[in-house]
Amino acid sequence: MATNSLKSKKIGSHLFIWVLILFTLFPIYVVITSSFNPTGSLATSSLIPQIWSLDNYKVLFNNPAVPYLTWVENSIFLAVANAAISVFVGTASAFAFSRMRFKGRKLGLQALLLVQVFPSFLALAAIYVMMERVYTVFPAIGLGSLGGLLLIYLGGSMGVNAWLLKGYIDTIPMELDEAARIDGASSFQVFWIIFFPLAAPVLAVTALLSFIGTFNEFVLASLFLQDVHSRTVAVGLQQFVGQQFGQNWGPFAAGSLLAAIPLVILFLSLQRFIIGGLTQGATKG
Helix, strand or coil: CHHHHHHHHHHHHHHHHHHHHHHHHHHHHHHHHHHCCCCCCCCCCCCCCCCCCCHHHHHHHHCCCCCHHHHHHHHHHHHHHHHHHHHHHHHHHHHHHHHCCCCCHHHHHHHHHHHHHCCHHHHHHHHHHHHHHHHHHCHHHCCCCHHHHHHHHHHHHHHHHHHHHHHHHCCCCHHHHHHHHHCCCCHHHHHHHHHHHHCHHHHHHHHHHHHHHHHHCCHHHHHHCCCHHHCCHHHHHHHHHCCCCCCCHHHHHHHHHHHHHHHHHHHHHCHHHHHHHHHHHHHCC
């Protein structure tokens, strides 16, 4: 009886896991099939479409009114720039807060934490007015520019990165930088030669999260990027499903599927560092 009960529990657990897997994969399957649906609709008479077509992909690349590749380039530029700059500045800030003692250190940490408590959308109106006025003086970083949007992204991500990276740097033994200082290393040399390589796993995780968050961000991008050629891929694809008299889910699904490729490539290329960061964080003490 005990053996039968154990087998029943295992069967039930496996069935539950498979149900969750199917529940997770079904939306992805719908997006894939919809991208090859020539009708441009999500509605199908069967789970397996009878007609497969590349018409939706042709709309993305052959329609002059849809600069899809430009949208992808804008998204990749913002995501890469935000990930690189925010991680470097966040690491330097975390190193300063963790290893240096200066006036206002505790107050600065508390201020960073307090700023993160409030949702970013609360400042949308103020940011919009501020960037509108910046545009009159510096159009390259004002309202409607990728440079201005990048500055906003950097301002929103540096505080989170500094707190995340500070917790990791605190686990690195003080003896390492003390030994380096005895050998005559400066604070920048200690940071660049010792801490930066040791923090590579957590830096990879932070960069990946920053890249994905920026690449998929929609609210700020839709508010600030009005010109069709300056839009990101998330804002640009929204026009297919935001029309008043028609919703073209086919091109939207095709564009979403292609836009996911850079994210998958980045995740697979950083997988080794991600796993290393998880295991090292679990064994440090």
